[in-house]
Amino acid sequence: xxxxxxxxxxxxxxxxxxxxxxxxxxxxxxxxxxxxxxxxxxxxxxxxxxxxxxxxxxxxxxxxxxxxxxxxxxxxxxxxxxxxxxxxxxxxxxxxxxxxxxxxxxxxxxxxxxxxxxxxxxxxxxxxxxxxxxxxxxxxxxxxxxxxxxxxxxxxxxxxxxxxxxxxxxxxxxxxxxxxxxxxxxxxxxxxxxxxxxxxxxxxxxxxxxxxxxxxxxxxxxxxxxxxxxxxxxxxxxxxxxxxxxxxxxxxxxxxxxxxxxxxxxxxxxxxxxxxxxxxxxxxxxxxxxxxxxxxxxxxxxxxxxxxxxxxxxxxxxxxxxxxxxxxxxxxxxxxxxxxxxxxxxxxxxxxxxxxxxxxxxxxxxxxxxxxxxxxxxxxxxxxxxxxxxxxxxxxxxxxxxxxxxxxxxxxxxxxxxxxxxxxxxxxxxxxxxxxxxxxxxxxxxxxxxxxxxxxxxxxxxxxxxxxxxxxxxxxxxxxxxxxxxxxxxxxxxxxxxxxxxxxxxxxxxxxxxxxxxxxxxxxxx
Amino acid sequence: xxxxxxxxxxxxxxxxxxxxxxxxxxxxxxxxxxxxxxxxxxxxxxxxxxxxxxxxxxxxxxxxxxxxxxxxxxxxxxxxxxxxxxxxxxxxxxxxxxxxxxxxxxxxxxxxxxxxxxxxxxxxxxxxxxxxxxxxxxxxxxxxxxxxxxxxxxxxxxxxxxxxxxxxxxxxxxxxxxxxxxxxxxxxxxxxxxxxxxxxxxxxxxxxxxxxxxxxxxxxxxxxxxxxxxxxxxxxxxxxxxxxxxxxxxxxxxxxxxxxxxxxxxxxxxxxxxxxxxxxxxxxxxxxxxxxxxxxxxxxxxxxxxxxxxxxxxxxxxxxx
Numbered sequence: 001x002x003x004x005x006x007x008x009x010x011x012x013x014x015x016x017x018x019x020x021x022x023x024x025x026x027x028x029x030x031x032x033x034x035x036x037x038x039x040x041x042x043x044x045x046x047x048x049x050x051x052x053x054x055x056x057x058x059x060x061x062x063x064x065x066x067x068x069x070x071x072x073x074x075x076x077x078x079x080x081x082x083x084x085x086x087x088x089x090x091x092x093x094x095x096x097x098x099x100x101x102x103x104x105x106x107x108x109x110x111x112x113x114x115x116x117x118x119x120x121x122x123x124x125x126x127x128x129x130x131x132x133x134x135x136x137x138x139x140x141x142x143x144x145x146x147x148x149x150x151x152x153x154x155x156x157x158x159x160x161x162x163x164x165x166x167x168x169x170x171x172x173x174x175x176x177x178x179x180x181x182x183x184x185x186x187x188x189x190x191x192x193x194x195x196x197x198x199x200x201x202x203x204x205x206x207x208x209x210x211x212x213x214x215x216x217x218x219x220x221x222x223x224x225x226x227x228x229x230x231x232x233x234x235x236x237x238x239x240x241x242x243x244x245x246x247x248x249x250x251x252x253x254x255x256x257x258x259x260x261x262x263x264x265x266x267x268x269x270x271x272x273x274x275x276x277x278x279x280x281x282x283x284x285x286x287x288x289x290x291x292x293x294x295x296x297x298x299x300x301x302x303x304x305x306x307x308x309x310x311x312x313x314x315x316x317x318x319x320x321x322x323x324x325x326x327x328x329x330x331x332x333x334x335x336x337x338x339x340x341x342x343x344x345x346x347x348x349x350x351x352x353x354x355x356x357x358x359x360x361x362x363x364x365x366x367x368x369x370x371x372x373x374x375x376x377x378x379x380x381x382x383x384x385x386x387x388x389x390x391x392x393x394x395x396x397x398x399x400x401x402x403x404x405x406x407x408x409x410x411x412x413x414x415x416x417x418x419x420x421x422x423x424x425x426x427x428x429x430x431x432x433x434x435x436x437x438x439x440x441x442x443x444x445x446x447x448x449x450x451x452x453x454x455x456x457x458x459x460x461x462x463x464x465x466x467x468x469x470x471x472x473x474x475x476x477x478x479x480x481x482x483x484x485x486x487x488x489x490x491x492x493x494x495x496x497x498x499x500x501x502x503x504x505x506x507x508x509x510x511x512x513x514x515x516x517x518x519x520x521x522x523x524x525x526x
Numbered sequence: 527x528x529x530x531x532x533x534x535x536x537x538x539x540x541x542x543x544x545x546x547x548x549x550x551x552x553x554x555x556x557x558x559x560x561x562x563x564x565x566x567x568x569x570x571x572x573x574x575x576x577x578x579x580x581x582x583x584x585x586x587x588x589x590x591x592x593x594x595x596x597x598x599x600x601x602x603x604x605x606x607x608x609x610x611x612x613x614x615x616x617x618x619x620x621x622x623x624x625x626x627x628x629x630x631x632x633x634x635x636x637x638x639x640x641x642x643x644x645x646x647x648x649x650x651x652x653x654x655x656x657x658x659x660x661x662x663x664x665x666x667x668x669x670x671x672x673x674x675x676x677x678x679x680x681x682x683x684x685x686x687x688x689x690x691x692x693x694x695x696x697x698x699x700x701x702x703x704x705x706x707x708x709x710x711x712x713x714x715x716x717x718x719x720x721x722x723x724x725x726x727x728x729x730x731x732x733x734x735x736x737x738x739x740x741x742x743x744x745x746x747x748x749x750x751x752x753x754x755x756x757x758x759x760x761x762x763x764x765x766x767x768x769x770x771x772x773x774x775x776x777x778x779x780x781x782x783x784x785x786x787x788x789x790x791x792x793x794x795x796x797x798x799x800x801x802x803x804x805x806x807x808x809x810x811x812x813x814x815x816x817x818x819x820x821x822x823x824x825x826x827x828x829x830x831x832x833x834x835x836x837x838x839x840x841x842x843x844x845x846x847x
Contacts, residue, residue, distance in 0.1 A: 152809070154809070154810070154812070155809045158812075179812070282704070282792070282793070283790065283792075335682060336681065336698060336699055336701075337681035337682070337699060337700065337701030337704050337705075338704075339701060339704035339705070339792075339793045340680060340681040340682065340701035340703065340704030341682075341704075345680075345682065349682065484811075486810055486811055487810070487811035487813070490616070490795070490806075493794075494792075494793075494794040494795055497706075497792065497793040497794040498706075498794050501705070501706060501793070501794075503706065503794075516615065519613075
């Protein structure tokens with residue numbers, strides 16, 4: 001038998017090719033022939049604990065509140081009806097059941113709406129519900145909501161824009177507004193739809209102006225709420241046990257750094273594995289860097305000089321903030337190996353009762369549900385204490401905040417008018433009230449009336465008091481939003497880490513960080 | 527004299543080639559050349575999927591391209607991005623770590639792999655089960671490996687600290703991945719843990735393919751186990767080890783997921799590799815051209831390493847004459 005390779009039969013080869021081509025063409029023809037008309041697929045998830053909301057809302061008495069109450073009650077009722085339909089029973093606990101509702105409406109204008117981030121337990125069910133409400137009320141416009149990853153928000157939206165597949169609307173972290181505007185991705189809402197400016201009166205003025213939704217004098221995004229930095233969560237039970245209470249026996253959170261140090265020492269019980277305080281310093285990207293930046297801003301620090309030409313990471317406001325945290329580590333009131341602690345670990349330790357205080361963002365109340373902590377866990381959040389006196393060169397901020405779910409409209413949208421209809425609904429009081437804690441917790445609501453609701457008062461007693469004392473938003477600034485910031489956070493946090501690890505003094509570490517950040521900033525401004 | 531008879535033309539060595547309009551058609555009819563014709567799709571695929579991105583990436587490194595400037599008009603900057611590299615401390619840390627991983631990782635993996643491979647050749651109770659189990663680290667996805675080690679090495683609740691404390695080997699908890707001194711070495715060990723089973727398997731398969739007569743003859747000659755290993759086993763498995771060393775170098779240099787999941791390059795950039803750094807540059811900082819520059823450096827390191835390696839061991843790789 002010959003070992004020579006068998007000669008390829010040309011005829012067989014051609015027949016095989018022809019056969020393959022026929023199969024492919026036949027397959028494609030079958031696919032297109034059986035392809036259903038374009039459908040809108042909406043995912044609806046079960047919501048959470050609506051009964052609490054209803055009870056709280058019914059106790060509102062003021063005349064001005066009654067209007068909101070009625071609105072909220074209506075929404076709540078609809079939520080319950082909706083989920084009764086889907087799940088069979090009204091829900092009071094979180095369940096992971098999802099149901100796809102397919103709505104086919106030929107001829108309707110399809111609006112693509114991408115949602116970057118958002119909590120899966122509360123926020124997405126709420127968004128799903130409001131989207132469905134809109135679709136029911138607008139047969140000619142159908143909004144298709146798609147959840148997107150927070151981790152890849154920048155690259156995904158920019159890549160989609162470049163590929164011509166950007167949605168009509170998207171919600172995301174508004175602090176990247178500069179990049180979006182410079183890229184031509186988003187439209188100025190006040191130019192395209194001047195009526196948006198009339199919406200201002202329903203928003204908290206500081207949030208309307210200072211939540212990173214404006215760029216060079218134009219409004220580009222609508223903020224339903226903001227995340228703010230920096231807050232202090234404290235365990236009320238630990239405080240009572242340590243006798244840190246006022247005359248009424250209520251726990252009193254620290255108001256100054258000295259008090260924070262003192263209370264931390266009182267609260268630390270190493271034999272029980274309990275530490276007084278912890279701060280997140282592990283993750284270079286947000287949120288850890290924003291938590292630390294917030295403390296520095298509250299101490300009168302800034303990223304940039306007033307003329308916005310020089311990085312001022314070596315300002316005493318920064319140096320003292322880092323030094324204070326180094327002192328806390330040295331005092332032994334912080335769990336060992338602080339560089340192993342990020343925002344997830346601080347929350348895990350705090351809600352496991354291993355920490356008495358933690359610094360974090362306004363969304364600390366989101367964590368208990370994720371961690372399976374009982375709703376009556378004895379804690380509250382307050383603004384992070386301030387240094388006395390302030391050592392930074394600039395006016396201290398009460399907090400820094402940004403619209404992390406700012407709604408943008410893309411310049412590539414072919415249905416701007418219809419998309420704006422949905423934006424109007426999104427910015428209505430009926431929808432915005434949902435973030436007062438009745439539907440979504442852990443956010444700083446942008447709706448002014450939300451701060452009058454009993455739901456808010458019950459959910460965030462300390463913040464409610466701060467708001468009505470006029471302290472919460474007094475001096476609130478927007479999160480820094482200049483070009484190059486994301487990259488500049490790396491050397492800033494590295495400086496914190498080096499100082500906390502004892503590798504460099506805070507002053508030296510921040511000086512080195514400033515040099516690197518300045519180089520990045522200069523390169524971006526070229 | 528070489529003589530090809532093709533329809534429509536005549537080729538003779540030293541003569542001019544006369545092409546008719548039917549030459550190329552005639553050419554593909556010949557069995558000699560039709561083979562090349564058939565592999566054109568594969569070659570095209572390789573070029574489109576492999577070489578085009580490679581050359582595009584290198585080209586990008588000579589421009590100042592930003593993802594936020596989506597319109598064409600990236601500025602040509604020559605070697606400016608390359609000149610910036612020596613002044614970038616994070617790049618220098620990433621370069622140092624990458625070189626450490628490329629040189630140290632495969633060496634440790636091979637040492638561990640040889641020991642385990644020899645163990646696998648032994649017959650004992652559960653030896654067959656061990657051969658299957660030993661591959662688990664290699665099979666696990668990088669994401670799982672990263673997460674499991676991040677949990678195990680966590681200072682507050684990690685099992686590694688717990689075990690060391692219970693055995694009295696440590697007095698207090700330590701953040702293995704949170705210390706600037708230990709983060710990169712710990713990552714190297716995680717990489718070795720992940721990759722050495724494949725070395726063990728290759729060593730095992732190489733050893734069992736060695737004819738038993740050679741070992742029997744050496745026993746007759748009075749060779750000790752160590753001499754048998756040094757003079758028989760090692761030379762026989764050397765070609766496999768060289769190939770696996772080359773593969774490991776590439777895997778160690780290009781691994782991204784484990785670093786990203788465990789340390790993210792921190793603390794203070796101490797465990798940054800070129801791969802993680804260029805990812806941040808491209809997708810977090812939007813500096814595509816600079817990221818392409820770092821990527822090109824990574825490529826050149828691996829290319830130089832591979833060429834040097836292949837050249838050094840060319841005789842072994844060529845096989846017996």
